[in-house]
Structure formats: structure tokens, C-alpha cells
Amino acid sequence: MSSSRFMITVIGIDKVGIVAGITQVMAQYNVNIVDISQTIMDDLFTMIMLAQVKDESFDLSAFQQAMSEKGSELGVEVKVQHEDVFRFMHRI
8 A cells, every 4th residue: 555545533422632542543553634623512522534644564454443442442433434435435
């Protein structure tokens, strides 16, 4: 893989440390944030990121698992999808 982009969505009840926890895992896997949007509606936290990795040996399954585990630890739902899959699933 020469360069891949991913959509990362995070949804849950707002609390301190969500962004820090999620981006910590991203840094461990050398995943860069290309674009980010984050909103809090009442007490509901939502964040969507376009992220990119340039590592030839990047293990998407391991990254998805690590993000899911961090989400469980933080009490939020985290989904990681390849950009092409995300766009296909959300087309009109």
C-alpha cells in the first residue's frame, strides 16, 4: 500500500480525554489527520476524521482493532473504514 486514506468516526457521550485517547492510538500507528470535524450536541460527542497512512506495511486490521479497543475503554464507538468503502456506503 503506497498511501491510503481512511474515515474514522467516533460517537458517544462527551467526556474528557476522548480526542487525546483516539489520537494517541493514531500516533502509535503513524496515522496522520488530513481533515477533522468535531461537534458536541447536548452531551453527545461526534467526530469524523479523514486520516492517511503512507507506510507500506500498515496493518489495517490491527489498527481497526486497536481503535475499537480504545473506543470501548473510552465508552465511545469508533469505526475505521477505507475512504473508498465509506464513500460507496454513503452515496446517494
